[in-house]
Amino acid sequence: MTLKIDITEGPAPYEQVRAQISEQARSGALPVGYRLPTVRGLAEQLGVAAGTVAKAYRALETDGVIETRGRNGTFVAAAGSAADREAAAAAQAYAERARRLGLAEPDALAAVRDALRAAYGD
Template sequence: MTGPTLRVDTTSPVPPYEQIRAQAAALIVTGQLAEGERLPTVRQLAADLGLSPGTVARAYRELEAAELIRTRRGAGTRVAALPSGPKRVDPAQLTSLTRDFASAALALGATPEAILTAVREALEKP
């Protein structure tokens, strides 16, 4: 991974594995990480971020389950091709992401109304 770097805020209420998963997923779906680009090994990313390898491994497992990355022995972990058809939405994953976002926003002091306004604006101007 030569492009953007991942960051983890250990003071955030969002678990570190979810921060890694969400940031990596965003980089992949926006094209900032291209298909076939190699990601750091679990151990390397864990060392870079000061986390346990298990935390990074969990993020990678979730990215694989979402078919955003693929890991092959000897070839490492690489960005997968994005599906060209309509994307499946996992309701449980969407709920989890929403809860994490809402918790983080509330921890910043945002009101529910401000959070909803920010989400609406983000959806209107991606």
């Protein structure tokens, strides 16, 4: 696992850690079942606070990318299917809410495009 953190530019360090681990898990560079370093170990390797790595790990676990097995460690989960299911559930909930609000489909889609552009920095 190779991570590069730029503390002078770009997103917050925890977001850089989260994004890089997520991408490596999705691409297969980090295979399902790969054991991640401990929070303290990775923080030391990257030269960041342990809280930074802990926050990234919590976000990754919420996203279904990793799973923590107590004292046994933190591992890459079968992220693709979990992430796909969560995204589909969020999309379904949004579609139902947009319908209840009386939004026309083009307006609901425009809101999603705007939110995605904001999230991805486009």
